[in-house]
Amino acid sequence: MLELKKVSKALGSFLLGPVDLKLERGIYAALVGPNGAGKTTLQYLIAGFIHQDSGEIMFEGHDIGSLPTDKRSAAFVFSEPALFPNMTIEENLSFACRNEKARDELINLFSLKSMLRKKSSQLSAGEARIVEIARAILSEPSILLLDEPFAPLDAKNRKEISGYLKEYTEKRRICTLISAHSESELDGVDYVFHITNGKLQRSSI
Amino acid sequence: MNQKNFILGLPTLLLSTILLVPIVVMLVISLENGMISSFFDKSFLLSLFLTISGATVASLACIILGTPAAYSLARGYFKGRMNTLLEALLTSPMTIPHVVAGIALLITFSPISPIHGILNGFTIYQSFAGITLAYFFVSVPIYVSSMKESIERFDVKLELSAQSLGASFGRIFSRIVVPNLRTAIVESFLLAWARSMSEFGSILILAYVVFSPPLFNYVYPAPVYVWNQYETSGLFSGLKYAGALLLISIVMLIILEGIKRRR
Known part of the structure; x- marks a missing residue:
């Protein structure tokens, strides 16, 4: 379980928290709030x-709050x-890859085969986002954090990727937390945390 | 002439003319006075070789030490005042008169300094190590400043993203930061190299003539060679060698511009 206990952060005049949040493993949750509400800060x-x-x-x-980013999973x-602009899409995927078989499956599932030899500058915003999610x-990871992941995606891709994220979260029993401006952008999430002016509330759907 | 041309165009044209005229005049007159023949003068070529090799070694050292230093300054590795202090320290030789830098290096490695004992009597005076150290001292601040600017422009999200994928700092630095800053490294290297090539003040003190056998047996660094020719044989003798040095600088400038355009 991912648990935040009375977490607060001041950034200039903006104050996030104190935030209490519990997210069970296998739960696909969303942080919803307007710009400047603190969604990205909380994910950071x-x-x-x-x-x-x-x-x-x-x-x-375990307290992961003091661990460096690369040790938090x-x-x-x-x-x-x-x-990474210096790498091809294949190299981008390989950079993170811990399982060759999973990579090949994901390449097929997300239809990435035709992009593998391309550089990121040759992809559309939507294609790049799908590659980033795959990477x-x-x-x-044990925790998957996605900041407004569906913004550049069309409705079809949004539904497919969202469906996959939900399935992957349940199957691998990880904690997935995405952020969005409104609930209309979401598809199939288990929980929605509403955040306004740095204050968090929870509601379920 | 409209107001905009008067305020912007005229000063720019005037400035370009002020800078360009002496260069063109010198190139033309030095060409008429045997500039090309200087490239066949063995002792001048040896001087050029000494200066170019010293500048190259110093600039490579700038890459090895200056790139991590510039990164640490740009990303605020040292916190608060320490970062500001280190930045001032690493760039301060730019404001020190170069003759003073030469004397400072000379005295640091002289027998009256404790460093001399630590280095077991190793001397830099009139040696290849000395000229390289002088070049490094005057060019590394330029390298660090130039690289720091480039690293600050480099998207930190790429590094954060790689960290979140579990990559170690070493992997991120070697696989993402350095490859993406390749052009900036080459550009900063050339800046440091060009700065070294034009150095005169500190080497006049530290390595007026270089004795580092078997390669360099009493060889003058190129700017000292030009100065010697001017002092001992007069203006026209110095001119052809000065023209040759200028030509090398222009070629460097063209290469630098070419790299900038590729960015």
Whole structure:
């Protein structure tokens, strides 16, 4: 279980928290709120890109709040493109890959075969996002954090990727937390956490 | 002439003319006075070889030490005032008169300094090590500043993303940061190299003439060679060698521009 206990972070005049959040393994959850509500800040804290001023971030009973990012097993997909431009798509996927068989399966499932030899600059925003999600999955994380992942995707891809994320989360018993501006962007999530002005509320669907 | 041309166009043209005229005049006159023949002068070629090899070794050392240093400054590896202090320290030789830098290096490695004892009497005076150290001292601040700017422009999300995929710092640095900053490294290397090639003040003190057998037996660094020719044989003798050095600088400038355009 991913658990945040009274986590707070001040960034200039903005104050996030104190946030209490519990996310069971196998649950596909979403953080929903307007711009500047603190969605990305909260995800950054879980990923370890920034550190909380107070509170604890626990995973399976262990304090991960003081661990460096690479030791948290928390893969992050940014809202803006972050594929490595010096590598081909195949190399991007291999960079994170821990299981060759899983990579080949994902390449087929996400129809990435035709892109493998291309560079990220040759992909559309939607294609790049699918590759980034695949890359994050291939790192076999315990926590999967996706910041507005569906924004550049069309309705068909959104439904397919969302369906896969839900299935993968349940099957691998990981914690997946995506962020979105509104519930209309979501498909099949187990929980929705609403966040406004740095304060978190939970509601289920 | 409209107002915009008067405020922007005229000063730019004037400035370009001020900079260009002496260069063109010198190139033309040095060409008329045997500039090409200087490239067949064995002692001048040896001077050029000494300067080019010293500048190359110093600039390679800039890459090895300066790239991680620039990265640590750009990404704030050292916190708060320490970062500011280190940045000032690493770039301060740019503001030190180069003759002073030469004296500082000379005294540091002289018998009156404790460093001399630690290095077991190793001397840098009038040696290839000395000229390389002088070049490194004056060019590394330029390399670090240039690389720091490039690293600051480099998207930190790529590094964070790789971290979140479980990659170690070493892997991120070697597989993502360095390959993506390849052009910036080459550009900064050339800047450091060009700066070394033009150095005169510090080497006048530290390595006026280089004795590092078997390659260099009393060889003058190229700018010192030009100065010597000017001092001992007059303006026209110095001119042809100065023209040759200028030509090399222009070629470097063209290469630098070519790299910038490829970015």
